[in-house]
Amino acid sequence: MKLTRFVPQFRSFKFAPFAIIALFVFTNLTGVLFNHAYAPAVQARETSTPVADTTTTVADDYIPADVPTSGDHELDLIIFRAGERYGVDPRFLHAVIWQESKYKVRARSHVGAQGLMQLMPATARRFGCADANNPTSNIDAGAKYLRWLLERFNGNVSLALAGYNAGEGAVNKYNGVPPFNETQNYVRIITGRYGKTYHPLLTPEQARVEFRLLPETAQLQG
Helix, strand or coil: CCHHHCHHHHHCCCCHHHHHHHHHHHHHHHCCCCCCCCCCCCCCCCCCCCCCCCHHHHHHHCCCCCCCCCCCHHHHHHHHHHHHHHCCCHHHHHHHHHHHHCCCCCCECCCCCECCCCECHHHHHHCCCCCCCCHHHHHHHHHHHHHHHHHHCCCEHHHHHHHHHHCHHHHHHHCCCCCCHHHHHHHHHHHHHHCCCECCCCCHHHHHHHCCCCHHHHHHHC
């Protein structure tokens, strides 16, 4: 058989489409041209987008939803951290501050009590407050004083509040809440606002759990 007889026909491209189709079918069926040896290797790789770690930020900024607010988040954090530091329920601190100053940083009474927690100058010095108009210093000293009173009166909220308002000496003298209208109203309003008459004496670590001050304890016990 002579191939030269077919050359003119191929040169005219008359059978070119059929040849291309035949070649396509042949290669797909046999894999001669595109077998595993020649085909490009493609490997799938897992890619991951780094996720920012916000654990520290959330923990540093966290305040349980049931803790009252002053309307100023920075001030709320000062109150919250003072409570954590001395094992005092921040809800209790809020109740006292609301009654004492309505969250006014530069509040001053006619008898000379100053700042958010209305510290008398002698009390401020006694508990390390150098500037009664400084929120952090004022609240720190006030929280420390309340903790001291709670310990003195075995966690009795009414007696601790009476001591805060009228002095611990007056509570001892009358063996209970002194019979002063101002003090009795003070105790009644704050205990009603706080909702408790007993405050357990706990370490800061125990208080964080007992008062649900951590995100996980708030979820478990809330």
